[in-house]
Amino acid sequence: MLIKTVIRHGEYYDSVKLMIATKQLSEFEGVTEAAILMGSDLNKEVLKRTGLLTPESEAAVPEDLVIAISAETQEAIEKALAEVDGLLNQHGGGDDGEEYKPKSFDSALKAVPGLNFCIISVPGKYARREAMKALQNDMHVLLFSDNVTKEEELELKTYARDNGLLLMGPDCGTAMINNVPLGFANKVRKGSIGMVGAAGTGMQEVMVLIHKLGGGISQAIGTGGRDLSLEIGGITMLQGIEALNNDPETKVIVVISKPPAEEISDKMLAYIKENVEKPVVINFIGGDKSKVEAIGKAAASTLEEAAAKAVKLAEVSCCSKYSMENNDELEAIAKEQAKLLKPGQKYLRGLYSGGTLCYESMLVLRDYVGDVYSNTPLNKKMKLADANIMQENCCVDYGDDQFTVGRAHPMIDTTLREEEFMNEVEKEDVAVILLDIVIGYGTHADPAGVFAKRIKQAKEKMEKKGMHIPIICYICGTEEDPQNWALQKAKLEDAGAIVVSSNAKASKLAGMIMKAL
Amino acid sequence: MKRVNDIFGKELKVLNIGLEQFCEDLKDQNVTAVQMDWRPPAGGDSEAADLLAALLG
Numbered sequence A: 001m002l003i004k005t006v007i008r009h010g011e012y013y014d015s016v017k018l019m020i021a022t023k024q025l026s027e028f029e030g031v032t033e034a035a036i037l038m039g040s041d042l043n044k045e046v047l048k049r050t051g052l053l054t055p056e057s058e059a060a061v062p063e064d065l066v067i068a069i070s071a072e073t074q075e076a077i078e079k080a081l082a083e084v085d086g087l088l089n090q091h092g093g094g095d096d097g098e099e100y101k102p103k104s105f106d107s108a109l110k111a112v113p114g115l116n117f118c119i120i121s122v123p124g125k126y127a128r129r130e131a132m133k134a135l136q137n138d139m140h141v142l143l144f145s146d147n148v149t150k151e152e153e154l155e156l157k158t159y160a161r162d163n164g165l166l167l168m169g170p171d172c173g174t175a176m177i178n179n180v181p182l183g184f185a186n187k188v189r190k191g192s193i194g195m196v197g198a199a200g201t202g203m204q205e206v207m208v209l210i211h212k213l214g215g216g217i218s219q220a221i222g223t224g225g226r227d228l229s230l231e232i233g234g235i236t237m238l239q240g241i242e243a244l245n246n247d248p249e250t251k252v253i254v255v256i257s258k259p260p261a262e263e264i265s266d267k268m269l270a271y272i273k274e275n276v277e278k279p280v281v282i283n284f285i286g287g288d289k290s291k292v293e294a295i296g297k298a299a300a301s302t303l304e305e306a307a308a309k310a311v312k313l314a315e316v317s318c319c320s321k322y323s324m325e326n327n328d329e330l331e332a333i334a335k336e337q338a339k340l341l342k343p344g345q346k347y348l349r350g351l352y353s354g355g356t357l358c359y360e361s362m363l364v365l366r367d368y369v370g371d372v373y374s375n376t377p378l379n380k381k382m383k384l385a386d387a388n389i390m391q392e393n394c395c396v397d398y399g400d401d402q403f404t405v406g407r408a409h410p411m412i413d414t415t416l417r418e419e420e421f422m423n424e425v426e427k428e429d430v431a432v433i434l435l436d437i438v439i440g441y442g443t444h445a446d447p448a449g450v451f452a453k454r455i456k457q458a459k460e461k462m463e464k465k466g467m468h469i470p471i472i473c474y475i476c477g478t479e480e481d482p483q484n485w486a487l488q489k490a491k492l493e494d495a496g497a498i499v500v501s502s503n504a505k506a507s508k509l510a511g512m513i514m515k516a517l
Numbered sequence B: 001m002k003r004v005n006d007i008f009g010k011e012l013k014v015l016n017i018g019l020e021q022f023c024e025d026l027k028d029q030n031v032t033a034v035q036m037d038w039r040p041p042a043g044g045d046s047e048a049a050d051l052l053a054a055l056l057g
Helices: A015-026 A041-049 A074-088 A105-111 A124-136 A150-162 A200-212 A235-246 A262-275 A290-294 A303-313 A327-339 A355-369 A415-425 A447-464 A485-494 A503-516 B020-028 B046-055
Strands: A002-009 A031-038 A064-071 A117-120 A140-143 A174-177 A180-183 A190-197 A217-222 A252-257 A280-284 A347-352 A394-397 A430-438 A471-476 A498-500 B013-017 B032-035
Touching: A002 A074, A015 A031, A015 A074, A015 B020, A031 A041, A031 A074, A041 A064, A064 A074, A117 A124, A117 A180, A124 A140, A124 A150, A124 B013, A140 A150, A150 A235, A174 A200, A180 B020, A190 A200, A190 A235, A200 A217, A200 A252, A200 A303, A200 A355, A200 A430, A200 A471, A217 A235, A235 A252, A235 A262, A252 A303, A262 A290, A280 A303, A303 A503, A327 A498, A327 A503, A347 A355, A347 A415, A347 A503, A355 A394, A355 A430, A355 A503, A415 A430, A415 A447, A430 A447, A430 A503, A447 A471, A447 A485, A471 A485, A471 A503, A485 A498, A498 A503, B013 B020, B020 B032
Parallel strands: A117 A140, A117 B013, A190 A217, A190 A252, A252 A280, A347 A394, A347 A430, A430 A471, A471 A498, B013 B032
Antiparallel strands: A002 A064, A031 A064, A174 A180, A174 A217
């Protein structure tokens, strides 16, 4: 085996570009392993694991671009190397060729006067610096980066609030301002429902369902998952509620979050009671509903319920054609599926790319099978010893930090979840598989196509063994998304998956099958 | 006093720093967006870069 290492000092590409190029390079004829990455210590670990570490790459510094290829022949290495620049500089679809990229805020503002919004997704340790510069230049910020400290978050948010700006994040995956989807986001109708949320895919799910139920979104403000902690005190959440309350286009406000620190939720509810006359729907996913009801606002248990209540309160006049299964219909599917299973099939496995979708599923499943094992469990006792090894009833969030070190988010790179799906489906004690497919901007170009292929392979293997396994999918997205929800749904259904109308219903159906065993 | 609401209803003009996909998605929707040519600052040391920025005013 030959290993070739090329170091290019001072050349920089973003992590998603590098991962996509790495994947494509690995698929070249004759190439055994390949990696294109920046020379950080973490990335050197990746090289070590894949057997690509050489004295040259070991000596690389974080500002070095490292290209490492192993192959059987020198010819294969040379051929692959010749393609690297093409892979790194390919465009995502646009044909605008070389365009001007400013190197500083000053030159950006000269090139495009009036820049008023900044999306930041650089590695966490550089994020505060860029975010502060954006705020100082009077831009609202969506801070996608994670690994930003709480102290940095507090400093940025305090500055933003004092200057009438929003700092959405850190670790904020989605937002919609003036009907423009930002980050991972779906294309939904413009309308009268405003949203502020600390739960990325939770917000996407509610926006998508509001759209499908005939409603629309005025603004959707993300806060980042830590905003409602004691230390941050809900700064962005309170700014968001105030802004939506003052916005004449917003008739109904939806608030989505995992249960906040009690002191903060009390503060937030007190603010709403005191200041907000507009209808408000609050979903503290799995949290206490009584405190919400006590201030005269609507509480929701699931994301689906939050969407339905918001649409009702917004008095949307258009009628929706989106059909959602009722309990009887789900029970009928569950009974039919349970009959096809063998006695040894007794566990369910959920493989998620959306953190909030995984969380909501575990809450719904609790009523059917009790607490399930997870890398992000509801109950600490159910934490998987090793997130790579599923056990009993189990839901894994593959978007959690432990899976995204040196790898793109599973909504972008489906490889890991595909592998785990194929592993789990082969296990004879597995009875049901749950999968979420999140589409929209920022995500994989055809996730349903990828999984449809895997589902077909799995079904063929099962048939040979004389077995059946229900694969329940939920697609979070709309027909206006680039991947088109209807086309994605058809691909999965053609492959034999059961596609359900909301994440909560998908989990409910899985629970019903488990109960019927 | 500037308010968060001032951005509502205004044309969004976006500076993207990091993953280029976000910028390409915005351009596909005819949103004004510009990609910054960003790379880790001053030898990768963000504290040193901040110090340098402070010294340079």
